[in-house]
Amino acid sequence: MADNLIFYTHPQSRGRIVRWMLEEVGHPYKTEILQFGTSIKSPDYLAFNPMGKVPTIIHDGTVVTEAAAICAYLADVFPEAGLAPPHGDRRRGPYYRWMFFAAGPVEAALSNKAFGFEVPTERRSVIGYGSVEDVVNALEYAVTQSEYIAGDRFSAADVYVGSQIGWGMMFGTLEKRRAFEAYWKRISSRPAAIRAREIDDALVAAQQQASQ
Incomplete structure:
Protein backbone atom coordinates (compact mmCIF):
# COMPACT_ATOMS: atom_id res chain seq x y z
CA MET A 1 0.00 0.00 0.00
CA ALA A 2 1.34 3.41 -1.02
CA ASP A 3 -0.41 5.15 1.87
CA ASN A 4 1.90 3.55 4.45
CA LEU A 5 4.92 5.25 2.85
CA ILE A 6 4.59 8.96 2.15
CA PHE A 7 7.39 10.94 0.53
CA TYR A 8 7.53 14.72 0.94
CA THR A 9 9.76 16.39 -1.60
CA HIS A 10 10.39 19.04 -4.22
CA PRO A 11 11.81 17.97 -7.60
CA GLN A 12 14.64 20.49 -7.37
CA SER A 13 16.00 19.46 -4.00
CA ARG A 14 17.88 16.73 -2.17
CA GLY A 15 14.61 14.87 -2.39
CA ARG A 16 15.94 13.54 -5.69
CA ILE A 17 18.31 11.33 -3.69
CA VAL A 18 15.43 9.76 -1.81
CA ARG A 19 13.37 9.41 -5.00
CA TRP A 20 16.19 7.30 -6.41
CA MET A 21 16.34 5.24 -3.23
CA LEU A 22 12.58 4.66 -3.28
CA GLU A 23 12.75 3.49 -6.88
CA GLU A 24 15.53 1.07 -5.93
CA VAL A 25 13.44 -0.26 -3.03
CA GLY A 26 10.42 -0.85 -5.26
CA HIS A 27 7.79 -0.47 -2.52
CA PRO A 28 4.74 1.63 -3.50
CA TYR A 29 4.84 5.16 -2.10
CA LYS A 30 2.76 8.30 -2.19
CA THR A 31 4.44 11.57 -3.18
CA GLU A 32 3.54 14.93 -1.67
CA ILE A 33 5.13 17.86 -3.52
CA LEU A 34 5.85 20.87 -1.33
CA GLN A 35 6.64 24.37 -2.53
CA PHE A 36 9.52 26.46 -1.23
CA GLY A 37 8.45 29.39 0.91
CA THR A 38 4.82 28.26 1.22
CA SER A 39 3.70 24.68 1.96
CA ILE A 40 7.18 23.62 3.04
CA LYS A 41 6.85 26.09 5.94
CA SER A 42 3.22 25.35 6.74
CA PRO A 43 2.26 24.50 10.34
CA ASP A 44 1.13 21.02 9.28
CA TYR A 45 4.51 20.18 7.76
CA LEU A 46 6.54 21.85 10.51
CA ALA A 47 4.66 19.70 13.03
CA PHE A 48 6.70 16.68 11.96
CA ASN A 49 9.71 18.36 10.34
CA PRO A 50 10.59 21.49 12.35
CA MET A 51 13.38 22.33 9.88
CA GLY A 52 10.83 22.95 7.16
CA LYS A 53 12.99 21.22 4.57
CA VAL A 54 12.73 18.22 2.28
CA PRO A 55 13.05 15.30 1.96
CA THR A 56 10.95 13.65 4.63
CA ILE A 57 9.29 10.25 4.67
CA ILE A 58 6.60 8.88 6.94
CA HIS A 59 6.52 5.10 7.04
CA ASP A 60 3.83 3.45 9.14
CA GLY A 61 3.78 6.55 11.32
CA THR A 62 7.57 6.80 11.69
CA VAL A 63 9.00 10.14 10.54
CA VAL A 64 12.49 10.14 9.03
CA THR A 65 14.29 13.23 7.75
CA GLU A 66 17.78 13.81 6.29
CA ALA A 67 18.53 12.07 3.00
CA ALA A 68 21.29 9.80 4.31
CA ALA A 69 19.17 8.69 7.27
CA ILE A 70 16.24 7.99 4.96
CA CYS A 71 18.41 5.90 2.66
CA ALA A 72 19.76 3.87 5.59
CA TYR A 73 16.29 3.46 7.08
CA LEU A 74 14.69 2.28 3.84
CA ALA A 75 17.47 -0.23 3.25
CA ASP A 76 16.86 -1.73 6.69
CA VAL A 77 13.04 -1.84 6.65
CA PHE A 78 12.95 -3.31 3.15
CA PRO A 79 15.74 -5.90 3.36
CA GLU A 80 14.30 -7.83 0.42
CA ALA A 81 15.63 -5.07 -1.86
CA GLY A 82 19.19 -6.05 -0.90
CA LEU A 83 20.37 -2.46 -0.48
CA ALA A 84 22.39 -2.92 2.71
CA PRO A 85 24.87 -5.55 3.85
CA PRO A 86 23.22 -7.91 6.37
CA HIS A 87 23.64 -7.14 10.07
CA GLY A 88 26.87 -8.70 11.25
CA ASP A 89 28.41 -8.55 7.78
CA ARG A 90 31.81 -6.80 7.81
CA ARG A 91 30.82 -4.84 4.71
CA ALA A 193 18.21 5.96 -11.17
CA ILE A 194 16.89 6.65 -14.65
CA ARG A 195 13.26 6.26 -13.54
CA ALA A 196 13.81 8.62 -10.62
CA ARG A 197 15.36 11.30 -12.83
CA GLU A 198 12.54 11.00 -15.35
CA ILE A 199 9.89 11.38 -12.63
CA ASP A 200 11.48 14.46 -11.09
CA ASP A 201 12.40 16.03 -14.44
CA ALA A 202 8.77 15.67 -15.52
CA LEU A 203 7.63 17.37 -12.32
CA VAL A 204 10.07 20.24 -12.90
CA ALA A 205 8.81 20.67 -16.48
CA ALA A 206 5.19 20.66 -15.30
CA GLN A 207 5.90 23.30 -12.67
CA GLN A 208 7.69 25.50 -15.20
CA GLN A 209 4.83 25.19 -17.64
CA ALA A 210 2.29 26.03 -14.95
CA SER A 211 4.20 29.18 -14.00
CA GLN A 212 4.22 30.57 -17.54
Whole structure:
Protein backbone atom coordinates (compact mmCIF):
# COMPACT_ATOMS: atom_id res chain seq x y z
CA MET A 1 0.00 0.00 0.00
CA ALA A 2 1.34 3.41 -1.02
CA ASP A 3 -0.41 5.15 1.87
CA ASN A 4 1.90 3.55 4.45
CA LEU A 5 4.92 5.25 2.85
CA ILE A 6 4.59 8.96 2.15
CA PHE A 7 7.39 10.94 0.53
CA TYR A 8 7.53 14.72 0.94
CA THR A 9 9.76 16.39 -1.60
CA HIS A 10 10.39 19.04 -4.22
CA PRO A 11 11.81 17.97 -7.60
CA GLN A 12 14.64 20.49 -7.37
CA SER A 13 16.00 19.46 -4.00
CA ARG A 14 17.88 16.73 -2.17
CA GLY A 15 14.61 14.87 -2.39
CA ARG A 16 15.94 13.54 -5.69
CA ILE A 17 18.31 11.33 -3.69
CA VAL A 18 15.43 9.76 -1.81
CA ARG A 19 13.37 9.41 -5.00
CA TRP A 20 16.19 7.30 -6.41
CA MET A 21 16.34 5.24 -3.23
CA LEU A 22 12.58 4.66 -3.28
CA GLU A 23 12.75 3.49 -6.88
CA GLU A 24 15.53 1.07 -5.93
CA VAL A 25 13.44 -0.26 -3.03
CA GLY A 26 10.42 -0.85 -5.26
CA HIS A 27 7.79 -0.47 -2.52
CA PRO A 28 4.74 1.63 -3.50
CA TYR A 29 4.84 5.16 -2.10
CA LYS A 30 2.76 8.30 -2.19
CA THR A 31 4.44 11.57 -3.18
CA GLU A 32 3.54 14.93 -1.67
CA ILE A 33 5.13 17.86 -3.52
CA LEU A 34 5.85 20.87 -1.33
CA GLN A 35 6.64 24.37 -2.53
CA PHE A 36 9.52 26.46 -1.23
CA GLY A 37 8.45 29.39 0.91
CA THR A 38 4.82 28.26 1.22
CA SER A 39 3.70 24.68 1.96
CA ILE A 40 7.18 23.62 3.04
CA LYS A 41 6.85 26.09 5.94
CA SER A 42 3.22 25.35 6.74
CA PRO A 43 2.26 24.50 10.34
CA ASP A 44 1.13 21.02 9.28
CA TYR A 45 4.51 20.18 7.76
CA LEU A 46 6.54 21.85 10.51
CA ALA A 47 4.66 19.70 13.03
CA PHE A 48 6.70 16.68 11.96
CA ASN A 49 9.71 18.36 10.34
CA PRO A 50 10.59 21.49 12.35
CA MET A 51 13.38 22.33 9.88
CA GLY A 52 10.83 22.95 7.16
CA LYS A 53 12.99 21.22 4.57
CA VAL A 54 12.73 18.22 2.28
CA PRO A 55 13.05 15.30 1.96
CA THR A 56 10.95 13.65 4.63
CA ILE A 57 9.29 10.25 4.67
CA ILE A 58 6.60 8.88 6.94
CA HIS A 59 6.52 5.10 7.04
CA ASP A 60 3.83 3.45 9.14
CA GLY A 61 3.78 6.55 11.32
CA THR A 62 7.57 6.80 11.69
CA VAL A 63 9.00 10.14 10.54
CA VAL A 64 12.49 10.14 9.03
CA THR A 65 14.29 13.23 7.75
CA GLU A 66 17.78 13.81 6.29
CA ALA A 67 18.53 12.07 3.00
CA ALA A 68 21.29 9.80 4.31
CA ALA A 69 19.17 8.69 7.27
CA ILE A 70 16.24 7.99 4.96
CA CYS A 71 18.41 5.90 2.66
CA ALA A 72 19.76 3.87 5.59
CA TYR A 73 16.29 3.46 7.08
CA LEU A 74 14.69 2.28 3.84
CA ALA A 75 17.47 -0.23 3.25
CA ASP A 76 16.86 -1.73 6.69
CA VAL A 77 13.04 -1.84 6.65
CA PHE A 78 12.95 -3.31 3.15
CA PRO A 79 15.74 -5.90 3.36
CA GLU A 80 14.30 -7.83 0.42
CA ALA A 81 15.63 -5.07 -1.86
CA GLY A 82 19.19 -6.05 -0.90
CA LEU A 83 20.37 -2.46 -0.48
CA ALA A 84 22.39 -2.92 2.71
CA PRO A 85 24.87 -5.55 3.85
CA PRO A 86 23.22 -7.91 6.37
CA HIS A 87 23.64 -7.14 10.07
CA GLY A 88 26.87 -8.70 11.25
CA ASP A 89 28.41 -8.55 7.78
CA ARG A 90 31.81 -6.80 7.81
CA ARG A 91 30.82 -4.84 4.71
CA ARG A 92 28.49 -2.88 6.98
CA GLY A 93 31.59 -1.00 8.15
CA PRO A 94 32.46 0.67 4.83
CA TYR A 95 28.74 0.97 4.09
CA TYR A 96 28.19 3.21 7.13
CA ARG A 97 31.62 4.79 6.93
CA TRP A 98 31.28 6.28 3.48
CA MET A 99 27.57 7.05 3.58
CA PHE A 100 28.04 9.23 6.63
CA PHE A 101 31.34 10.61 5.40
CA ALA A 102 29.37 11.92 2.43
CA ALA A 103 26.61 13.25 4.70
CA GLY A 104 29.10 14.99 6.99
CA PRO A 105 32.51 16.09 5.67
CA VAL A 106 31.63 15.96 1.96
CA GLU A 107 28.37 17.88 2.34
CA ALA A 108 29.98 20.51 4.57
CA ALA A 109 33.15 20.92 2.51
CA LEU A 110 31.44 21.21 -0.86
CA SER A 111 28.74 23.53 0.49
CA ASN A 112 31.38 25.84 1.95
CA LYS A 113 33.27 25.74 -1.32
CA ALA A 114 30.12 26.68 -3.24
CA PHE A 115 29.70 29.78 -1.06
CA GLY A 116 33.36 30.74 -1.24
CA PHE A 117 34.16 29.95 2.38
CA GLU A 118 37.61 28.56 3.03
CA VAL A 119 38.84 27.38 6.42
CA PRO A 120 42.10 29.13 7.37
CA THR A 121 45.02 26.72 7.26
CA GLU A 122 45.77 27.18 10.93
CA ARG A 123 42.16 26.30 11.86
CA ARG A 124 41.77 23.11 9.79
CA SER A 125 42.46 20.87 12.77
CA VAL A 126 39.31 22.06 14.56
CA ILE A 127 36.81 21.58 11.74
CA GLY A 128 35.47 18.15 10.94
CA TYR A 129 36.47 17.99 7.29
CA GLY A 130 39.90 19.61 7.56
CA SER A 131 40.20 20.89 4.01
CA VAL A 132 38.35 20.43 0.73
CA GLU A 133 41.44 18.76 -0.72
CA ASP A 134 41.52 16.20 2.09
CA VAL A 135 37.83 15.42 1.59
CA VAL A 136 38.12 15.03 -2.17
CA ASN A 137 41.16 12.77 -1.86
CA ALA A 138 39.35 10.58 0.68
CA LEU A 139 36.27 10.43 -1.54
CA GLU A 140 38.41 9.35 -4.47
CA TYR A 141 39.90 6.62 -2.28
CA ALA A 142 36.39 5.45 -1.37
CA VAL A 143 35.27 4.93 -4.97
CA THR A 144 38.43 3.17 -6.10
CA GLN A 145 38.69 0.40 -3.50
CA SER A 146 35.97 -1.78 -5.04
CA GLU A 147 33.24 -1.64 -7.65
CA TYR A 148 30.79 -0.19 -5.14
CA ILE A 149 31.19 1.61 -1.83
CA ALA A 150 30.57 -1.47 0.33
CA GLY A 151 32.23 -4.02 -1.93
CA ASP A 152 30.97 -5.90 -4.97
CA ARG A 153 27.27 -5.10 -4.51
CA PHE A 154 25.35 -1.86 -5.03
CA SER A 155 23.84 -0.47 -1.82
CA ALA A 156 22.03 2.51 -0.34
CA ALA A 157 25.44 4.02 0.37
CA ASP A 158 26.03 4.22 -3.38
CA VAL A 159 22.74 6.10 -3.80
CA TYR A 160 23.83 8.73 -1.29
CA VAL A 161 27.55 8.95 -2.05
CA GLY A 162 26.91 8.77 -5.78
CA SER A 163 24.36 11.58 -5.61
CA GLN A 164 26.86 13.82 -3.85
CA ILE A 165 29.44 13.05 -6.53
CA GLY A 166 27.03 13.53 -9.42
CA TRP A 167 25.74 16.83 -8.11
CA GLY A 168 29.20 18.05 -7.17
CA MET A 169 30.52 17.50 -10.68
CA MET A 170 27.37 18.98 -12.25
CA PHE A 171 27.54 22.19 -10.22
CA GLY A 172 31.33 22.50 -10.26
CA THR A 173 31.96 22.08 -6.54
CA LEU A 174 33.70 18.75 -7.11
CA GLU A 175 36.46 18.39 -9.68
CA LYS A 176 35.83 15.87 -12.43
CA ARG A 177 38.45 13.32 -11.57
CA ARG A 178 38.52 10.20 -13.71
CA ALA A 179 37.60 7.98 -10.75
CA PHE A 180 34.51 10.07 -9.97
CA GLU A 181 33.34 10.08 -13.57
CA ALA A 182 33.76 6.31 -13.91
CA TYR A 183 31.93 5.62 -10.64
CA TRP A 184 29.09 8.00 -11.45
CA LYS A 185 28.66 6.52 -14.92
CA ARG A 186 28.52 3.05 -13.42
CA ILE A 187 25.74 3.76 -10.93
CA SER A 188 23.72 6.53 -12.62
CA SER A 189 22.80 4.21 -15.48
CA ARG A 190 20.83 1.89 -13.20
CA PRO A 191 17.15 1.55 -14.20
CA ALA A 192 15.94 2.92 -10.85
CA ALA A 193 18.21 5.96 -11.17
CA ILE A 194 16.89 6.65 -14.65
CA ARG A 195 13.26 6.26 -13.54
CA ALA A 196 13.81 8.62 -10.62
CA ARG A 197 15.36 11.30 -12.83
CA GLU A 198 12.54 11.00 -15.35
CA ILE A 199 9.89 11.38 -12.63
CA ASP A 200 11.48 14.46 -11.09
CA ASP A 201 12.40 16.03 -14.44
CA ALA A 202 8.77 15.67 -15.52
CA LEU A 203 7.63 17.37 -12.32
CA VAL A 204 10.07 20.24 -12.90
CA ALA A 205 8.81 20.67 -16.48
CA ALA A 206 5.19 20.66 -15.30
CA GLN A 207 5.90 23.30 -12.67
CA GLN A 208 7.69 25.50 -15.20
CA GLN A 209 4.83 25.19 -17.64
CA ALA A 210 2.29 26.03 -14.95
CA SER A 211 4.20 29.18 -14.00
CA GLN A 212 4.22 30.57 -17.54
